[in-house]
Amino acid sequence: MGSENTIERIAKREILSCSPDTTILEAARAMAQARCSSIIITENTLPVGIWTERDTLDIDFADPESFNRPIASVMSAPIKTIHGATTLGDAGLRFQMEGVRHFVVVNDAGRAVGVISQSDVILRHGVEHYLVLRNVGSAINRPMVKIHPQASLTEAVAQINAGHADAAIVVGDHGEAPGIITERDLIRIIAGGDGLPVSVGDIASRPLISVCETDSLLSARNILEERHIRHLAVATEDGELKGLLSFSDILASLQYEYVQRLDEALRERDEALLKSRKDLHLARKVIEASLDGIMICNPKGLIEFVNPAFSQLTGYQFDEVVGQNPAILQSGLHEKAFYDRMWQSLHVQGIWQGEIWNRRKTGEVYPEWLTINVIRDEDGAITQYAAVFSDISERKKTEERIKNLAYFDVLTGLPNRRLFTDRLQVAIANAHRHGSQLAIMFLDLDLFKRINDSLGHGIGDQVLCEVAGRLEHCVREGDTVARLGGDEFVVLLPELDHVEDAAKLADRVISHVKQPLRVDEHELYVTTSVGIAVYPDDGLTDETLIKNADTAMYRAKDLGRNSYQLYTPAMNARSFERLSMEASLRHALSRHEFTLVYQGKIDLNSGRMSGVEALARWRHPEMGLVSPVEFIPLAENMGLISEIGAWVLKAACRQCQSWHELGLPRVRMAVNVSTLQFREGDVVELVKQALDESGLPPQYLELEITESVLMQRVEENAQVLQELRAMGIHISIDDFGTGYSSLSYLKRMPIDALKIDRSFVNDITEDGDGAAIVSTIINLAHNLKLRAVAEGVETQEQADFLRERGCDEIQGFLVSRPVSGEDLVSLFDRNLL
Numbered sequence: 001m002g003s004e005n006t007i008e009r010i011a012k013r014e015i016l017s018c019s020p021d022t023t024i025l026e027a028a029r030a031m032a033q034a035r036c037s038s039i040i041i042t043e044n045t046l047p048v049g050i051w052t053e054r055d056t057l058d059i060d061f062a063d064p065e066s067f068n069r070p071i072a073s074v075m076s077a078p079i080k081t082i083h084g085a086t087t088l089g090d091a092g093l094r095f096q097m098e099g100v101r102h103f104v105v106v107n108d109a110g111r112a113v114g115v116i117s118q119s120d121v122i123l124r125h126g127v128e129h130y131l132v133l134r135n136v137g138s139a140i141n142r143p144m145v146k147i148h149p150q151a152s153l154t155e156a157v158a159q160i161n162a163g164h165a166d167a168a169i170v171v172g173d174h175g176e177a178p179g180i181i182t183e184r185d186l187i188r189i190i191a192g193g194d195g196l197p198v199s200v201g202d203i204a205s206r207p208l209i210s211v212c213e214t215d216s217l218l219s220a221r222n223i224l225e226e227r228h229i230r231h232l233a234v235a236t237e238d239g240e241l242k243g244l245l246s247f248s249d250i251l252a253s254l255q256y257e258y259v260q261r262l263d264e265a266l267r268e269r270d271e272a273l274l275k276s277r278k279d280l281h282l283a284r285k286v287i288e289a290s291l292d293g294i295m296i297c298n299p300k301g302l303i304e305f306v307n308p309a310f311s312q313l314t315g316y317q318f319d320e321v322v323g324q325n326p327a328i329l330q331s332g333l334h335e336k337a338f339y340d341r342m343w344q345s346l347h348v349q350g351i352w353q354g355e356i357w358n359r360r361k362t363g364e365v366y367p368e369w370l371t372i373n374v375i376r377d378e379d380g381a382i383t384q385y386a387a388v389f390s391d392i393s394e395r396k397k398t399e400e401r402i403k404n405l406a407y408f409d410v411l412t413g414l415p416n417r418r419l420f421t422d423r424l425q426v427a428i429a430n431a432h433r434h435g436s437q438l439a440i441m442f443l444d445l446d447l448f449k450r451i452n453d454s455l456g457h458g459i460g461d462q463v464l465c466e467v468a469g470r471l472e473h474c475v476r477e478g479d480t481v482a483r484l485g486g487d488e489f490v491v492l493l494p495e496l497d498h499v500e501d502a503a504k505l506a507d508r509v510i511s512h513v514k515q516p517l518r519v520d521e522h523e524l525y526v527t528t529s530v531g532i533a534v535y536p537d538d539g540l541t542d543e544t545l546i547k548n549a550d551t552a553m554y555r556a557k558d559l560g561r562n563s564y565q566l567y568t569p570a571m572n573a574r575s576f577e578r579l580s581m582e583a584s585l586r587h588a589l590s591r592h593e594f595t596l597v598y599q600g601k602i603d604l605n606s607g608r609m610s611g612v613e614a615l616a617r618w619r620h621p622e623m624g625l626v627s628p629v630e631f632i633p634l635a636e637n638m639g640l641i642s643e644i645g646a647w648v649l650k651a652a653c654r655q656c657q658s659w660h661e662l663g664l665p666r667v668r669m670a671v672n673v674s675t676l677q678f679r680e681g682d683v684v685e686l687v688k689q690a691l692d693e694s695g696l697p698p699q700y701l702e703l704e705i706t707e708s709v710l711m712q713r714v715e716e717n718a719q720v721l722q723e724l725r726a727m728g729i730h731i732s733i734d735d736f737g738t739g740y741s742s743l744s745y746l747k748r749m750p751i752d753a754l755k756i757d758r759s760f761v762n763d764i765t766e767d768g769d770g771a772a773i774v775s776t777i778i779n780l781a782h783n784l785k786l787r788a789v790a791e792g793v794e795t796q797e798q799a800d801f802l803r804e805r806g807c808d809e810i811q812g813f814l815v816s817r818p819v820s821g822e823d824l825v826s827l828f829d830r831n832l833l
């Protein structure tokens with residue numbers, strides 16, 4: 001409770017005091033002058049007794065000399081003290097129990113710091129709530145002392161003492177105005193020192209101030225306080241005098257236990273009020289600091305309050321929205337039924353929660369997560385609607401991103417396999433219902449790996465994006481283009497009238513894809529092979545259709561790429577073939593199923609064989625002679641290329657050395673080395689072994705590498721090539737012109753020849769492009785001080801053209817198909833042109 005309700009707060013600080021030998025007269029004068037009801041008698045600054053107005057009743061007024069007696073002879077001792085920290089309630093109890101009207105207030109050290117009287121307690125205790133409930137009549141417990149005006153003071157004092165009273169009514173027999181005599185009057189008489197009055201009537205105070213017995217004790221106490229008096233006459237409603245009311249009576253009437261309980265209840269109420277005020281403060285702070293928008297509406301649905309976050313999220317300031325209908329926030333995106341459901345939920349369940357699109361002041365529409373609660377009073381009547389919302393734009397974007405990741409290819413933005421399969425399944429179900437057809441096209445970019453290998457994945461990715469765009473451009477609305485991964489794409493044509501329509505689309509796709517495309521400084525040419533499968537003829541499920549379209553695509557590749565194939569059941573046999581080929585390839589080396597054939601390179605000036613290229617062949621026990629076009633990529637995929645490559649190199653070196661030993665003209669043996677061999681194995685070590693084992697001098701060995709060796713792992717591969725060159729090995733670039741070589745690399749690498757790809761040679765006579773490209777490559781080779789070798793020369797016209805353009809050597813069917821070692825012997829030392 002603190003010091004608020006303790007007596008030290010209200011005690012009189014100035015202590016009226018006197019010494020023990022002070023006369024009663026002097027003490028009374030001091031009290032009258034100070035308007036004080038007590039005086040403390042001190043000795044050596046210590047209080048030793050107290051003399052109060054009440055003690056005047058013990059004075060013998062019949063003996064005027066008694067006024068000159070020392071105060072110590074009449075004072076009350078020992079003095080009654082009370083600690084300053086005592087509560088007013090406890091002080092009131094002590095006044096009541098100990099029957100005194102004054103306490104000296106002391107501090108912890110026992111020093112007097114003030115005086116407190118019972119009237120102080122009553123006036124300052126804050127018991128108004130109690131006093132207002134009690135009437136004056138209930139506080140009068142003592143019979144009224146009535147004194148005749150003619151009575152002497154001594155008689156009057158005797159009567160007051162006899163009535164255990166502290167005052168008396170002075171009333172005569174003839175209807176004179178009544179008066180009152182109190183202890184304070186006695187002090188005044190003693191202090192006057194003029195002798196005693198003749199009768200009490202002379203000194204009685206008039207008029208007699210009275211209250212009605214039905215008045216509240218509070219009003220009586222207020223009169224006492226206002227008039228600075230301590231007694232009131234109490235009359236009935238008829239005006240009949242019933243008694244006297246003093247502070248003592250009021251104090252006695254206070255039922256302290258009850259008052260204390262009331263006090264406690266009030267204190268608890270105050271504390272609760274304080275707490276709720278604190279809670280309210282806290283709630284206000286929380287609402288103000290909340291990042292969620294908060295809007296309170298009245299029962300009519302009009303806005304009463306919004307917090308700062310509301311303003312931040314909607315753009316509307318407090319003053320702009322208070323009194324408005326929240327409809328100002330509506331986006332217009334929801335149907336009336338949506339709001340009807342919301343109100344229904346509010347009225348039935350008292351809460352609505354969900355996603356809603358609202359509109360900011362700027363006009364921007366945004367999604368929010370909104371919770372509305374109905375607030376009701378104790379009687380169940382709606383007092384408010386409280387809406388709390390947060391902007392979920394970011395969350396929605398994230399959800400959208402996650403959805404995109406799950407269903408769309410990150411690189412191209414096309415649907416991915418999952419979404420494609422979903423759509424295909426739906427399309428199949430539709431086609432089944434309507435008895436219609438659909439088609440899917442499986443596309444794979446031809447030789448895309450070369451772009452990735454030679455120009456890097458960054459360029460490869462850009463090519464894929466460009467191709468994705470071209471595919472989307474080709475198809476109709478309702479068709480789906482998807483990327484399955486790598487360079488594989490699929491197209492779903494859900495409505496197909498004729499199979500020819502799918503074939504026409506495949507043609508369009510092929511011709512669009514093959515248009516030159518520019519990526520950074522590169523002009524690239526990409527082609528695609530397409531396989532088509534039609535529902536229901538080529539499969540009834542998504543899996544079968546995709547598998548069969550894939551098979552048809554492989555067939556298109558086998559047949560020379562840049563074309564499409566419609567699926568036929570026979571193709572499945574081909575897929576099966578591929579699988580069984582894989583199984584057999586693993587054992588091909590140990591079963592000695594590989595062999596080499598040789599094709600001569602002819603010097604265009606002399607017409608003689610200047611070199612030989614070794615070409616691998618696989619004699620499959622059932623499939624017969626398998627082309628390297630089929631098994632080399634398979635071997636690369638299966639991780640067998642280094643092993644097979646090593647065998648080829650060693651066998652070719654042995655063959656060349658044996659020709660030398662036979663005394664045939666010494667030609668150089670060219671061997672193809674796969675890019676993967678450079679990555680996976682130690683080519684230098686392998687070459688050393690092959691030369692050592694065969695005895696072939698290094699200058700008679702030529703390695704044919706592809707452009708990707710120059711463009712990948714540039715530092716490492718350059719090092720290997722340098723070492724090979726240092727050994728005396730020749731290096732030529734195979735299929736030159738198809739691999740996007742960087743000219744600066746060509747210049748820096750230790751190479752001896754460029755082999756012009758046969759596709760350009762093949763084009764020499766068909767259109768001007770091939771001729772121009774071949775001429776350019778020949779010039780380039782010569783400028784770099786390299787030999788130019790043309791592959792795939794099949795006609796005399798091609799040979800003539802090449803000779804005219806200064807090509808150094810040719811290789812091709814015109815002179816000889818690849819043949820066995822024995823058959824090649826007959827071609828040595830002849831003019832083959």
Ligand SMILES: Nc1nc2c(ncn2[C@@H]2O[C@H](COP(=O)(O)O[C@H]3[C@@H](O)[C@H](n4cnc5c(=O)[nH]c(N)nc54)O[C@@H]3COP(=O)(O)O)[C@@H](O)[C@H]2O)c(=O)[nH]1
Nearest residue numbers: 615616628629648672673674734735791792793794812813
């Ligand atoms: N890493 C290895 N690759 C090898 C090996 N052996 C061959 N290969 C590569 O396989 C590809 C196909 O080779 P192949 O089927 O042997 O075809 C070669 C010739 O038969 C063919 N050719 C030759 N002259 C003509 C012609 O006038 N017309 C025509 N259409 N084709 C012709 O060209 C192939 C030789 O090409 P190249 O090697 O580019 O000089 C092929 O890429 C081989 O490199 C091997 O052991 N390891």
